[in-house]
Amino acid sequence: MQEIFNLYGWQVSNYEPIHQGLINSTYSIQTNNGAYILQSINHKVFKNPAAIDANINSISSYLKINKPNYLFTHLVPTLKANTLVEWEGGFYRAFKKIDGYALSVLDNEDQVEEAAKQFAGFTHALKKFEVNQLKDTLSDFHNLNLRYHQFSEAIIKGNAQRITDTKDAISFLASHKKYVDTYAHFIKHAEVKKRVTHHDTKISNVLFQKNDGIEKAICVIDLDTVMAGYFISDVGDMCRTCLCAVSEEEKDLNKVVVDAAKWKALEKGYLHLMQDELSSFERDHFFYAGQFMIYMQALRFLSDHLNNDVYYGAKYEGQNLIRTLNQIRLLDQYNQLN
Numbered sequence: 001m002q003e004i005f006n007l008y009g010w011q012v013s014n015y016e017p018i019h020q021g022l023i024n025s026t027y028s029i030q031t032n033n034g035a036y037i038l039q040s041i042n043h044k045v046f047k048n049p050a051a052i053d054a055n056i057n058s059i060s061s062y063l064k065i066n067k068p069n070y071l072f073t074h075l076v077p078t079l080k081a082n083t084l085v086e087w088e089g090g091f092y093r094a095f096k097k098i099d100g101y102a103l104s105v106l107d108n109e110d111q112v113e114e115a116a117k118q119f120a121g122f123t124h125a126l127k128k129f130e131v132n133q134l135k136d137t138l139s140d141f142h143n144l145n146l147r148y149h150q151f152s153e154a155i156i157k158g159n160a161q162r163i164t165d166t167k168d169a170i171s172f173l174a175s176h177k178k179y180v181d182t183y184a185h186f187i188k189h190a191e192v193k194k195r196v197t198h199h200d201t202k203i204s205n206v207l208f209q210k211n212d213g214i215e216k217a218i219c220v221i222d223l224d225t226v227m228a229g230y231f232i233s234d235v236g237d238m239c240r241t242c243l244c245a246v247s248e249e250e251k252d253l254n255k256v257v258v259d260a261a262k263w264k265a266l267e268k269g270y271l272h273l274m275q276d277e278l279s280s281f282e283r284d285h286f287f288y289a290g291q292f293m294i295y296m297q298a299l300r301f302l303s304d305h306l307n308n309d310v311y312y313g314a315k316y317e318g319q320n321l322i323r324t325l326n327q328i329r330l331l332d333q334y335n336q337l338n
Contacts, residue, residue, distance in 0.1 A: 100207030109265035116269025158306030197229030236293025
């Protein structure tokens with residue numbers, strides 16, 4: 001670590017790991033020149049760290065010129081002006097630490113509205129940014145056509161016993177292929193456009209501050225999946241992760257319940273800035289965004305279960321099936337809002 005610190009010219013008084021993220025390794029660094037976040041990029045997941053670096057720097061440059069007051073996690077350069085460091089087979093980058101905290105659990109709809117405002121604000125601040133500049137950091141990440149194709153292959157070529165044991169879940173997902181057809185129509189529609197899209201809009205990717213007892217979201221973080229994309233990705237992932245009090249790991253499906261007040265808060269928060277940016281056709285698909293993302297995640301979990309857990313892995317037998325059933329239940333609960 002000291003060799004990396006030297007690249008930045010830091011005299012470090014203290015550093016400690018932050019255990020919130022699932023993909024990258026993250027450290028809080030206290031130096032003679034302030035506090036920083038140092039992060040190693042998991043290049044087994046992100047095969048091209050240079051693409052992430054290029055995307056963040058492109059957005060950073062744009063915001064510094066066009067939106068200088070927008071709070072953004074700008075990359076910190078080394079003494080040699082590099083913002084991506086390759087060291088002993090790893091890739092590292094640093095940010096100035098922003099005074100705030102992330103939430104892992106939502107207590108109320110105000111937090112949902114605040115988070116939705118920040119994710120919408122990120123896309124809105126970059127509405128004139130040339131989105132074609134962005135590189136794909138995870139190809140076909142939210143391509144529902146591809147995910148259904150992978151599911152279709154898994155139910156033929158996957159683990160035969162698991163296919164037999166999950167016939168009800170397979171039947172449910174196959175019977176809801178209408179979501180794939182809607183997606184195929186949506187992305188080809190003339191009124192749909194690609195924008196700067198975060199693609200990972202869970203609640204822990206927003207920083208909050210509390211002033212005089214009032215809690216406000218202040219900043220979007222974790223930009224590795226920022227790419228050109230559709231608004232349904234960001235709205236959909238918020239629906240999937242912010243409307244229910246329990247996570248995709250919950251085994252007791254009776255606890256998987258969608259909070260209608262949180263849904264209204266999400267809609268209000270996101271449309272606060274994006275109402276006039278979305279076309280009428282896009283606005284007509286606002287509710288579909290949740291269906292799109294929850295259904296896609298169910299497909300991915302079940303495909304992985306049938307393929308013997310080669311992508312997500314499993315800490316116990318049947319974990320990806322539990323996740324699948326959880327998401328199927330979540331989709332059913334979500335649809336009851338409409």
